[in-house]
Amino acid sequence: MTFEDHGESAPRTNDAWADALARAVQLALTTLRSAPAEAEAWDATAGSLEWTCWETAEHLADDLFFYGMQIGTPGLPAGTYVPFGMHRQRPEGPLNNLQADREAGPSGLLTVLEACGAMQVSLTRTTPSSARAHHTFGTSDPAGFAAMGIVETLVHTYDITAGLGVEFTAPDDLCALVLGRLFPHVESDEEPWPTLLWATGRGDLPGREHVEKWRWYGEVREAE
Template sequence: MSHPTDSHPTDAVHPPSPVTADDLDRAVQLAVGVLRRAPEAAWERNAGSLEWDCWETVEHLSDDLFAYAVQLGPGKPPLDGNVPFVWESRRAGGPANAVHADRAAGPTGLLQVLEASGALLVAMVRTTPPRVRAHHVFGVSDAEGFAAMGVVETLVHLHDLAEGLGLDWDPPAELCARVLARLFPDAPEAGDPWHTLLWATGRAALPGHPRLTGWRWDATVRR
């Protein structure tokens, strides 16, 4: 138990640590490990409350990670739009992706696509200088911001997938806390960070706070 005499003025408040490439890699590896346990027959089920099936949702997540990586890729990243890859749906109502997995490769191949897309973003976050900025629709951001966005996409879409595939998913609290601090600075600070992240992304109610019907993060650089 701590006592008032144990504390020091400099210990009272610590700024949240930045989101790193290691955080992103950890999130992706945890996600892939969970998804490997999915029953093969379950991939055509809807992913939680999404209108996409679980296969399409993994493709969408892979596409998110790929898109963030390529946004940082040019020598002078665009500040007013996306790098112009072609994003298209394979069916009406399906996600518009540049990345699609070969269904003949089965779930094993699908998860290789996810892992590879995550690795691209991890590598870009590691090698992009902190001064570099690139466009995102929710605010011009830096490499740390894109890492945080990749972590959020991974954590919350695994929530959707876990519901559809019948899997357990409870990501590390410290990952959730760091991305909340980076992308959702106005989110409530008390309570479980994972439940708060689900609330902040419109997936759950939070005691004292109604479930959100619209939401967005703030990708702008604040450090």
């Protein structure tokens, strides 16, 4: 089975991609708001990552913020990013543009995630489909950056919930959508969610080698 072509049911407009991203972010928020509210719980390691659950949620918010800013500024010189300052809170932590106020606790952290997600959703809707912006995995359009945001949201919610002891399963339709848009090299007879986890180095599939290094392909293809 290939996820590259999903026929007429696959979103092709900016609004449809924005709706898909908004759904992924809302799913993450609903899931994570059911997690322990104590800040100390969020210092647990997030799944197989070296980051804490707090750092991973912060990184996810930062991803959505950055993708929105990147596609919302399509006049940048080719091959460049919006020149935000980036730094780490600790040597092993994520390299982010922004951090959440620790004193606001997990609820404040999730408010930051909600705000960054809403911003990328809005910019997905309002940026012309013809816009292109740089990403190291391929120059992309608003739909492509929305797909990146969905992948980040689903897999990092999985990471965070693994650390917090909360169950999380992503919807197969969202997984199939982003597999088709960003992972054209991936074929599998398995369901979309375990396939996405395998493709991002977070799980195993029967008869497949474990993925140690992974990437997506964000460039716009002619069929889109």
